Structure formats: structure tokens, C-alpha cells
Amino acid sequence: MRYAVLGLLDGIITAVGLTSGALISGHxxxxxxxxxxxxxxxxxxxxxxxxAEYSHQRASLRDMEYRISLRSTGRILRSLVHRRALTRSxxxxxxxxxxxxxxxxxxxxxxxxKAAFGLYALGAVVLAASxxxxxxxxxxxxxxxxxxxxxxxxxxxxxxxxxxx
Numbered sequence: 001m002r003y004a005v006l007g008l009l010d011g012i013i014t015a016v017g018l019t020s021g022a023l024i025s026g027h028x029x030x031x032x033x034x035x036x037x038x039x040x041x042x043x044x045x046x047x048x049x050x051x052a053e054y055s056h057q058r059a060s061l062r063d064m065e066y067r068i069s070l071r072s073t074g075r076i077l078r079s080l081v082h083r084r085a086l087t088r089s090x091x092x093x094x095x096x097x098x099x100x101x102x103x104x105x106x107x108x109x110x111x112x113x114k115a116a117f118g119l120y121a122l123g124a125v126v127l128a129a130s131x132x133x134x135x136x137x138x139x140x141x142x143x144x145x146x147x148x149x150x151x152x153x154x155x156x157x158x159x160x161x162x163x164x165x
Contacts, residue, residue, distance in 0.1 A: 007103060009103060009150060011104035013154035016151060018037055023155075024115075025115070033112070034109055046100065053092045057089055126147045
């Protein structure tokens, strides 16, 4: 669940930040550019997720080895447990890639038709994600505020960057 939320939101916010100038000024993004941006955003998120998760898994393995033998020999990093940690890290990276791709595409593909559609899609995705994450009406309000603020910050930061057109 954490990769779904993180990937989706990071994909949306990064894509909006990179294209906010075009979205606000009303210039549509070409479909080729929308797909390219979504893939780049998802790739960066997937790679970052892999490095972070693998680093965490590796530290946990070393800690476990030390607790078992009261010294760190590094042998655990050549074991089946290590390969499983590597596999878990790769799986996490793939999930992050897919969720990030979905998040970025959810705004960029509509924006490739008409820039205003990208902004409408942003609002719809924020609402849908809030409804999906909320477990009560009070939580729905919290999620709406948090996700709307994140989207607004992504737009603002993007507009302040030199990439904004």
C-alpha cells in the first residue's frame, strides 16, 4: 500500500511540476512528450525506490547477522536470505515504477489532448485517491486537504522553475 500511495502521488506531483507551465498557459503537451515524461518520472521513482529499499534490507541483514554471531562477517550477503531481500527490493521498485507511471499518466495523457483536461484530471485523481484512501468522512477531508496541497505545491514549484513555459 505504501508504494501505491507514494508512487501515485510522486508520479502526479512530479509530472505536474514538470509540465505546470504548459498546463497553466493552455499549451497541450504532445502525446509522445506525455509518455516520455511519464516513463522518465516512473523510472526515476523505481530506481530510487530500489536503492532505498535495498539499502534498508541490507542494513537489516547485517544487523541480523551481528545479533546472531556478535560480529559482522558479510557472509549473510551471499546467502539465500540476501537473494530474497534483493528480490523484495526489485519487486518494490517495480511496484513503485508502475504506480508512478499510473500517477504521471493520469494527468499527462489527458493533458496531451487539451491542457485544461490535464488540470481536470489532476482534480479528479486527487478526489479519487482521497476517496480510495479514506476510511471515514473525517479522513476523506484530511486526504483531500493533503493531496490538494501536494498538487498545488507541485504546480507552484513547477511554475517557479526554469522549465515553465
